[in-house]
Amino acid sequence: MCKRLATLQDILATVMATIRQGCTFSTSSNTYTEAFVLSQIQSLLQRCEKHHHIFVFHKCESLRTSGRDHEFLAFLTKMIKFWWSVGFMVSVVFSTFKKFPLSGLNTGLVEVYMLTDPIDIKALLEHHAPGVDVTGYIKICQKFLCFPEAVVRLAEAYLVDYATQSSPEDLEKRVLVDEHFQSLIFDKRVDDVEGWLQKDDLELLMYFGSSVDSTFTEENLIEVLKTQMDVYRFDQWVQSLFKRLKDNYVFRAVYESGNRLAVHPLLVYYSKIAKTQGTLEIKDQSCNSFTVFVCHLLKNTEKNILLHGKK
Structure with missing residues (x-):
């Protein structure tokens, strides 16, 4: 588990703790070189030379957030090259909710989206x-x-x-x-949210992610943002926002609902808690602009129905 690890030295210490104690959470005040750690792993693998070994680094997003992702990826590359050079069959897997800049031979990215199938x-x-x-x-x-x-x-x-x-x-x-049921699911994950998204993005999500039942299209979202955001080159800004939110797996396609989207339920829960605690506030305190947009849409629809009925 690498959730709280922010440096390569943290990773090396955790690998050593795992080798020596069979645990994945302990770090050491000692400093280790990459060469020393690789040699220790090699001595361990030699016990089962004919097996295919898989090393898993789970929840590595903090390395990306801290800007140490390149050091981490370079270390993984050294691991693979070193073990292949001595004839071991080894694969390395790491998980993260922040995208890493992956490239290279025999390197692949598997995107695990929200569970809707x-x-x-x-x-x-x-x-x-x-x-x-x-x-x-x-x-x-x-x-x-x-x-x-x-x-x-x-x-x-x-x-x-x-x-x-x-x-x-x-x-x-x-x-x-059922607030108790929701808390069982989400409470232990709430602390991850602030490392997942920027605060400005979290505040924007409160406009259109106020309920797990809320759905919208990109066009809906653009209309809302136009009423709220006074930014230079709005079109470029909003496209950058969409890319950032999609890259962070904030949106999910609503199953069998065409082009409609919904916000990840953890973020909806976080928004609800944050509004209650006052840690996040909607900039426009008069009302939720998405509600205004929907009301206008419904009024226009009703007007068209009435006009159609008179013809």
Whole structure:
């Protein structure tokens, strides 16, 4: 686990702690050279020379945030080249919610988006709620709980016990208002949000991510931002914003809803908590501009319907 590691020396110390103690959370005050760490790993791999070894570095985004990602990637490159040179079969995998600048031979990027595929959701629900017909609950997960841990929590909290099962319609309403259930899913992840996005981006998300049931198109978002942002070269700015939010996996496509998007549910939860605590504030205190936009849209639609009816 590399979640709290911000330097290459932290990584080297954690690798050594893992080798010596079988743990992944301890770091050492000692300093290690890359050559020394590689030699220690080599002595470990020699015990099983014919196996294919896979090294996993989990949650490495802090290295990207601290600007030490190039050092980290260079170290991984040295690891691979060193082990291949001595005949070991080795692969290295690392996970992150911030994109790293990857390049090179035999290097690949697998993007794991939010969990919205119905087949995957169904398999996960059936595994954690065996014997239950989960078909009707899949859409709840697609709309509100689009990552594995949340789907598992839903199955364990609401489906596995026949005595507490609800219809899909009733359960959808419960999920939206059950603060205890939401806190079980999101509370331990809230601290990650501020390292995930810039504060300005978080404040912007509050305009159109006020509910896990809120959906919008890019055109909707542009209309809202035009009323709020006085920035030079707006078109370039908004395209840069979209790219940044998509690169950070903030948006997800709403399943079977054309070009509509939704905000990651963790960010919606964070916005709700932040507004309650006053740590984030909407710049326009009069009202939510997205609501104004929707009201105008509905009024125009109603007007067109009335006009059409008179013809």
